[in-house]
Amino acid sequence: MSESINIASVTGIDVRMRIAGPGARSYAFIIDWHIRLLIALAWFLLGIILYGMGSASFEIQGLHSSWFFMVLLPALAIYTFYHPVLEILMAGRTPGKRMAGVRIVTLEGHVPGIGALIVRNLLRFVDSLPMFYALGLLCTMVTSQSVRVGDLAAGTVLIYDRPAGDTVKNLTEASLNRIGLQQNDLVRDLVSRWDELRPEVRRDLGEKLLMQLGVDIRGVKSDEVLFARLNLLLK
């Protein structure tokens, strides 16, 4: 399974984009699904209340066209067109994708065109077969670029969206002089994953790393002190 797509450039340095796997895709989708469902529901319920239909039972007495056009149709449109509209307007991103740190690009690394995004969304329901996006998920697990049927058809791929200049601010000259770039990377990785790791694992890793860097760890009893020492190396 490819981890990245490499695009040749005139400078001789390939543009490397890391491909988002099924996990990141699912995470983005779940966020988006909640957002579109909540907005559609909010519109629908607000409409019902405004139309005076928010009684104990949501029974609609007589179908009025204004009710249909002002309440039901917009709610359905929000739910149905959330992905294609936002992907077009946000250049291959949606709020969920943004939160998951991913975005859609073409295989050449460009922002996909309207046609490609429509194709991608047209085949969304094929990916959702037989239920809960099972086919799409399976497809992302077995294809080399972790793509679903819609992506295959549209020639798109989901990549990790790394904003320009993302980590520049965290590199300090003092830290680099003290421990070097590679060690700085290791410490930064450990610090950023500190809360996700089990206490015994992070302690073990932290101690090993500090010892390797020649930091005296005698007397360091608690996790907090260990974490503070690691952070100090980045200052």
Place this chain on the structure above:
Amino acid sequence: MSAPDSAQTSRWIETRMPVWQQLASRIKTLESDRTTDPEVIRETLRLYPELARDIAIARRVAPEGQLVRMLEGTYACVHQLVYQPPRNLTESLRRLVHHDLPVILYAMRWRLLSVTLLFVLSTLAGWMLVMAWPQTAGLFASPEMMDGVEAGELWTDHILHSTPSSVISAGIFTNNVSVAFLSIGIGVLFGLGTIYIIGLNGVMLGAVFALTAQHDLAGRLFNFVIAHGVVELSAIVLCGTSGLVLGESLARPGMKTRRQAFRDAAGDAARIGLVCGVFLIGAGIIEGYISPNPAFPLALRTLVGIGYGLLLFWVLAGTPSRQEIREGRWFSRFCQSAAD
């Protein structure tokens, strides 16, 4: 060549950091504002190869490090800004209508004929089935519909009394567009899904007409259907053909790779689906406002139906001009587009 030591690396990063930060802020400006000062664009272009050099250095110092990832992220953004193909919606639409649609239609002409035949044969099959065994009509019509037909009334007769035209239109075009897109998308099952949908729609149409014919109501049903039916059925058949082509691209991709063939077929299917979707919205409006309204005579309904159908095929044929049609040149352009 020896690797640089930590002090050298630190100095290098410290020197380059302002450049990277400046570039990052320029990228943000360029991404959000398309009317940026040309000087900013020139400066960004100047820094592009510099950034490539920085990546080469960073990859040597810490091959998979965060600095490399950060620089690669910035580099990808600049690359995208520099090489993003220009976008022109008007030109894309013009090309779609004048070039792409005729090319696609010409390429799929035999499949279109096959799907049309399938639809016609299914309709005949549905007709004959209900004519031979009237009790099978229950497979296609609800008990209420059958009761109404037996009492000499069509289910469409009083539709305007219970539901406003706008609601009927919206409901109908939503349903039709869904069916059309379904018949395209389900083509990924090697075309079998599309064949099923086209066959089922044909059988249902034939069966319903047979049911009404048995009670002398077929004329009234035709009266109801003619205004919107020409485009509606054409669009379903066109989308079904696109679905079939999609399935065929997977089953026998020919000289292309399966992936490339699928991608090309999906692109064509989306174009056809888009045009059909727009026309189906119009058909839904006709079905909501004209079809159920007894004030419109059959002649007018027929005119609307055939006129709207011709409009669909005029668009699909590449919107030929009157002179092109008169001189018979549109067909040669149609074939020429396909040959290009």
